[in-house]
Amino acid sequence: MRIHQEKNEHVSVLLQQVLEYLDPRDGDSYLDVTAGYGGHASAVLDRTHRPDKAVLVDRDAQAIAALHHFAEQGASLVHSDFLSASNEQHNQGKQFDIILADLGVSSPHLDIAARGFAFRRNGPLDMRMDQTQPLDAATIVNTYSEDELQWIIRTYGEEPRARAIARAIVATRPHSSTAELAEVVRSVLPNGRKIHPATKTFQALRIAVNDELELLRQALPLWIRLLAPHGRLGVISFHSLEDRIVKQVFAEFAGDRYDAELAHVMKGPITASADELAFNPRARSAKLRAVVKK
Numbered sequence: 460m461r462i463h464q465e466k467n468e469h470v471s472v473l474l475q476q477v478l479e480y481l482d483p484r485d486g487d488s489y490l491d492v493t494a495g496y497g498g499h500a501s502a503v504l505d506r507t508h509r510p511d512k513a514v515l516v517d518r519d520a521q522a523i524a525a526l527h528h529f530a531e532q533g534a535s536l537v538h539s540d541f542l543s544a545s546n547e548q549h550n551q552g553k554q555f556d557i558i559l560a561d562l563g564v565s566s567p568h569l570d571i572a573a574r575g576f577a578f579r580r581n582g583p584l585d586m587r588m589d590q591t592q593p594l595d596a597a598t599i600v601n602t603y604s605e606d607e608l609q610w611i612i613r614t615y616g617e618e619p620r621a622r623a624i625a626r627a628i629v630a631t632r633p634h635s636s637t638a639e640l641a642e643v644v645r646s647v648l649p650n651g652r653k654i655h656p657a658t659k660t661f662q663a664l665r666i667a668v669n670d671e672l673e674l675l676r677q678a679l680p681l682w683i684r685l686l687a688p689h690g691r692l693g694v695i696s697f698h699s700l701e702d703r704i705v706k707q708v709f710a711e712f713a714g715d716r717y718d719a720e721l722a723h724v725m726k727g728p729i730t731a732s733a734d735e736l737a738f739n740p741r742a743r744s745a746k747l748r749a750v751v752k753k
């Protein structure tokens with residue numbers, strides 16, 4: 460059975476590696492906690508042939524709308540953050556052979572100016588993956604104290620000039636657009652950085668708006684509990700803060716101890732090949748780690 464995939468503008472990263480290391484097999488159940496535009500889901504379901512045993516989660520209503528063809532084939536769609544969705548699956552006593560988390564934003568988040576994620580496209584200061592949640596980037600930028608902004612920019616952006624940026628944001632607010640905010644950040648940073656001056660600040664605000672690291676930290680042990688015996692869990696991360704959390708939690712549960720619940724599927728993280736990078740630059744920072752339940 461060929462699972463139909465709708466045309467979308469998100470190119471899935473590390474697709475072949477996900478198939479190789481998570482090794483979906485005929486009849487397997489599948490939990491995709493960041494289903495996005497369904498690229499990974501489509502490839503996995505092509506192998507499991509059981510859309511009725513698939514649960515596809517995303518906190519973005521636009522992504523969920525793009526996944527409806529999977530529902531027509533029997534998959535369950537859940538519009539929710541992955542922590543609540545995984546808790547719900549756990550409370551129902553569910554277990555899965557394959558669990559995949561492909562973290563972070565999708566290409567439409569970055570490409571659609573109105574979503575407010577991108578400093579290169581002028582839009583409102585939004586950055587919410589789930590547009591029903593009240594907290595958006597404008598609230599953080601316009602109402603948080605200088606100390607709070609500095610903490611967010613330093614901790615989530617790893618930006619050494621966080622204090623100067625926070626001070627400038629507070630001195631020039633209110634702010635309403637991504638271009639305006641990017642210009643404030645640029646004005647206090649020295650020229651000559653390799654990346655756009657606003658990159659780290661925007662990453663920090665996005666992580667804070669969507670509470671990305673805390674949700675990941677809490678969800679990882681739950682995903683491990685949701686694995687069926689011999690089930691495989693893969694996590695694709697896009698920056699070192701995420702990858703560090705994944706590495707730590709996997710190390711806690713996997714290892715040489717006789718009572719370890721998990722085994723590592725590969726030694727170090729898997730990254731994209733030069734071929735993949737040539738057609739999908741978004742894969743540049745992607746790292747896949749995977750574990751198997753004993």
Ligand SMILES: C[S@@+](CC[C@H](N)C(=O)[O-])C[C@H]1O[C@@H](n2cnc3c(N)ncnc32)[C@H](O)[C@@H]1O
Nearest residue numbers: 471493495496497498499517518519540541561
């Ligand atoms: C990189 S994209 C996934 C792309 C997907 N694997 C594909 O092949 O099309 C990440 C998706 O995860 C969603 N997401 C990020 N954090 C989430 C969370 N905590 N809970 C649920 N969905 C989340 C985003 O809305 C986005 O659609």
